[in-house]
Amino acid sequence: MAIGKKCPECGSVNLFVNRDKGEVICKDCGLVVEDKMVDFSQEWREFESDEGEKKRRTGAPMTYTQYDQGLGTEVGRKSDLYQLGGKERNKFFRLRKWQYRISTAIERNLKLALAELKRVSSYLKLPASVEEEAARIYTMAVQRGLVRGRSMESVVAGALYAACRRHEVPRTLDELSEASNIEKKEIGRTYRFVTRELQITILPSNPADYIPRFSSALKLSPDTQTKAVEILDKAQKAELTSGRGPTGIAAAALYVSALIHGEKRTQREVADIAGVTEVTIRNRYTELLDKLKLEKEIKKTKKRKK
DNA sequence: AAGACGAAAGTGGTTGA
DNA sequence: TCAACAACTTTCGTCTT
Numbered sequence: 383m384a385i386g387k388k389c390p391e392c393g394s395v396n397l398f399v400n401r402d403k404g405e406v407i408c409k410d411c412g413l414v415v416e417d418k419m420v421d422f423s424q425e426w427r428e429f430e431s432d433e434g435e436k437k438r439r440t441g442a443p444m445t446y447t448q449y450d451q452g453l454g455t456e457v458g459r460k461s462d463l464y465q466l467g468g469k470e471r472n473k474f475f476r477l478r479k480w481q482y483r484i485s486t487a488i489e490r491n492l493k494l495a496l497a498e499l500k501r502v503s504s505y506l507k508l509p510a511s512v513e514e515e516a517a518r519i520y521t522m523a524v525q526r527g528l529v530r531g532r533s534m535e536s537v538v539a540g541a542l543y544a545a546c547r548r549h550e551v552p553r554t555l556d557e558l559s560e561a562s563n564i565e566k567k568e569i570g571r572t573y574r575f576v577t578r579e580l581q582i583t584i585l586p587s588n589p590a591d592y593i594p595r596f597s598s599a600l601k602l603s604p605d606t607q608t609k610a611v612e613i614l615d616k617a618q619k620a621e622l623t624s625g626r627g628p629t630g631i632a633a634a635a636l637y638v639s640a641l642i643h644g645e646k647r648t649q650r651e652v653a654d655i656a657g658v659t660e661v662t663i664r665n666r667y668t669e670l671l672d673k674l675k676l677e678k679e680i681k682k683t684k685k686r687k688k
Numbered sequence: 689a690a691g692a693c694g695a696a697a698g699t700g701g702t703t704g705a
Numbered sequence: 706t707c708a709a710c711a712a713c714t715t716t717c718g719t720c721t722t
Contacts, residue, residue, distance in 0.1 A: 567700080649691075650691080660691095660693090661694085
């Protein structure tokens with residue numbers, strides 16, 4: 383898809399949009415001209431249509447938008463202005479000014495926030511779909527005035543966290559925290575607040591979603607990874623997973639799986655990657671051994687080594 | 689000496705009165 | 706709003722390899 387812009391590098395008008403990646407690329411020199419895309423095409427349109435539905439479903443928190451809209455129609459009337467005295471007219475000019483300020487404030491906020499969002503999400507190497515979702519969530523949050531009293535960055539981080547969860551590519555709060563320089567606590571708080579206010583339903587994250595990332599970070603073989611997922615399956619059936627932190631379970635499963643395949647990693651290593659402590663891994667690990675009878679498999683590999 | 693293990697006390701968040 | 710509670714962490718001492 384070509385768009386009406388020139389490449390700043392070589393001047394070619396052969397620019398193409400890669401929607402999956404959310405990038406604009408110059409076909410001639412290969413430069414990635416990614417800038418404008420998020421702003422002007424996607425979120426706005428998607429948001430508008432989506433928000434219509436959301437509005438209808440929720441009652442209370444729409445006062446902010448209502449107020450804004452009411453103000454807009456009032457100020458627009460020329461005939462009214464005609465009949466008013468100077469003072470009244472000034473009043474309307476002030477209102478008009480305010481309305482202008484409010485809408486530009488939202489826009490300016492969005493611009494900054496989306497830039498920050500982009501930065502964090504590229505730091506975490508998140509797929510474009512997640513980034514888009516996060517932008518949508520954030521836009522909704524801004525329009526409902528949920529950012530008030532919170533830092534923009536923390537809401538961005540919360541939106542990203544929520545988007546990750548919804549797309550089943552979960553990142554830990556620690557990772558978000560590192561990428562955004564916001565405290566874990568704060569992200570969690572705004573995340574809960576925003577999802578509650580916007581009535582976004584989030585499925586409890588599945589430990590298996592963490593496996594591929596942890597596994598590759600630990601340089602484990604694909605076999606080990608598959609085995610870990612199997613273990614998680616069994617663990618879920620044995621009801622070992624409910625109420626426990628998903629990362630801890632994922633880490634323990636990976637640890638066991640590595641032992642079985644003779645690719646031993648220390649508890650410390652796994653713990654660091656997964657963002658939990660050794661103790662948690664140990665607890666989950668002993669539970670897994672107890673309930674799933676994995677001792678035999680581990681012993682087998684030990685013997686094979688000798 | 690490093691890793692694994694377990695106990696004990698502390699922390700932040702949820703729940704139920 | 707407060708206290709009880711479960712999960713997780715921190716810290717530390719002991720055992721195993």
